[in-house]
Amino acid sequence: MKQTDFVEIVLPFKDKVFRLAKRLLVSREEAEDATQEILLKLWKNKTKIGDYKNVEAFSMTMTKNFCLDRLKSKQAQNLKIVHSNYTDNNTSLQKQVEAKDSVDWVSKIMEDLPEQQKIIVQLRDIEEYDFAEIAKMLDMNETAIRVNLSRARKTIREKLTNTHQHGIK
Amino acid sequence: MVLNNIETLLEKYNNAETTLKEEAELKAYFLSDNVAPHLEHYKPMFQYFSESKKEQYTKDVPLNTKKTKLYQWISVAAVAILMLGFFIPNWNSGPKTLADYSPEEQQMYLEAKEALAMLSNNFNDGASSLKTLSLASENFNVGLEKANHITEFSETTNKLLKN
Numbered sequence: 345m346k347q348t349d350f351v352e353i354v355l356p357f358k359d360k361v362f363r364l365a366k367r368l369l370v371s372r373e374e375a376e377d378a379t380q381e382i383l384l385k386l387w388k389n390k391t392k393i394g395d396y397k398n399v400e401a402f403s404m405t406m407t408k409n410f411c412l413d414r415l416k417s418k419q420a421q422n423l424k425i426v427h428s429n430y431t432d433n434n435t436s437l438q439k440q441v442e443a444k445d446s447v448d449w450v451s452k453i454m455e456d457l458p459e460q461q462k463i464i465v466q467l468r469d470i471e472e473y474d475f476a477e478i479a480k481m482l483d484m485n486e487t488a489i490r491v492n493l494s495r496a497r498k499t500i501r502e503k504l505t506n507t508h509q510h511g512i513k
Numbered sequence: 514m515v516l517n518n519i520e521t522l523l524e525k526y527n528n529a530e531t532t533l534k535e536e537a538e539l540k541a542y543f544l545s546d547n548v549a550p551h552l553e554h555y556k557p558m559f560q561y562f563s564e565s566k567k568e569q570y571t572k573d574v575p576l577n578t579k580k581t582k583l584y585q586w587i588s589v590a591a592v593a594i595l596m597l598g599f600f601i602p603n604w605n606s607g608p609k610t611l612a613d614y615s616p617e618e619q620q621m622y623l624e625a626k627e628a629l630a631m632l633s634n635n636f637n638d639g640a641s642s643l644k645t646l647s648l649a650s651e652n653f654n655v656g657l658e659k660a661n662h663i664t665e666f667s668e669t670t671n672k673l674l675k676n
Contacts, residue, residue, distance in 0.1 A: 347576055362570035376572050383574045450561035469562045474533055494529035501527060504554050 350390055354383060357400040360471050361407045367466040368411040370455060378414065382407050404481045408463055415459070453503045461496035468493055515542075516549055523555070 361382055366375035382403060386393065396402045454462060467478045468489075475486045482489065522539050525531045531539070542548070543559035614622070 350576070359569045363565060363568055366568070376570070379570050380572060380574050384576070387574075387576050447557045447561045447564065450557050451565075469536070470565050472533055472536070490529040494527060497527050497529065500558055501555070504558060 350387060350393075353393065353399055354386065354403075357403060358383065360400075361403055363470065364404060364407050364463065364466050365411050367454070367462055367470075368408075368459065369414060374414070378407065378411055382410060398480070401477060401481050404467070405483070408482065412459065449504065449507055450500065453500050457496055457499060461492050461499075464489055464493050465496045465500075469497075519549075519552070523552070 358379065362375055362379040365378040365382075366372060369375050369378060385406065386399075386403060393399055454465065457465065463482065464478065467473045467481065468475075473481070475489055478484075478489055479486045519539065519542055522531060522535055526536065526539060540559050540563060543552075543556050544563060548556055
């Protein structure tokens with residue numbers, strides 16, 4: 345397999361890998377390192393790539409495991425949890441100013457979620473995978489995923505409602 | 514009516530029972546500008562989701578391809594062959610002086626040399642006899658010049674006779 349073939353396979357989901365890593369590891373640098381690690385692992389095993397039924401799902405599982413390991417490991421002591429990456433120029437300025445505060449809040453709320461729920465919200469609400477795919481990636485059954493997702497969504501909603509209506513932080 | 518629909522969808526959404534299509538509908542609704550005031554607090558959530566999806570991995574991954582070193586080795590081989598080409602002919606050139614040959618060969622060489630010397634001697638003889646010939650032809654030419662004088666003389670006598 346040549347480099348271009350590999351890039352073609354990897355291109356559609358490398359951003360997803362990165363976003364999942366960032367969801368779990370919070371800081372951009374850490375997420376970039378993790379993504380690089382995952383892609384290099386895939387590259388090293390490129391001869392076997394044809395054997396995987398679904399490279400994307402496989403990579404997402406790998407990412408999840410890698411990031412959780414990273415969080416557990418002692419290296420995680422050095423994790424830079426502070427992040428300063430909110431330079432998103434895609435929305436119009438007015439909208440951004442209006443929403444920025446609340447949008448910030450959503451990310452903070454999500455940081456507080458348990459890891460399992462973080463992953464599920466990430467995969468479902470942001471990457472829009474269907475439940476069967478998520479079940480495969482996380483090696484869980486769909487009911488458990490739905491339960492977790494429902495919990496996560498309700499938590500987000502509650503916290504958002506609180507800040508929105510009462511300004512409670 | 515639309516609002517009712519959205520509210521039921523939201524209920525389903527919170528119970529994680531919506532399909533991807535329904536969720537897309539919800540997203541579209543909350544990203545639009547006319548969100549009902551009592552649902553306003555959902556807005557940032559969906560905004561956040563759609564914004565997070567835009568984030569991209571921009572770093573390059575150093576995929577270290579195994580460079581085939583074949584080409585380098587080919588050049589090395591080429592140089593080696595060239596060097597061999599320069600040196601091998603000198604190894605095989607064998608004995609170089611007369612003393613290196615066997616006596617019979619030396620004998621033959623000397624005989625051949627003598628025969629050739631004899632030939633060249635005779636040839637020189639022939640050449641010297643040719644010299645006498647050329648001397649004769651020179652004299653002949655002198656004679657011819659003199660004969661020219663005679664014809665000149667006879668021409669003038671003819672002119673005189675005509676007159």
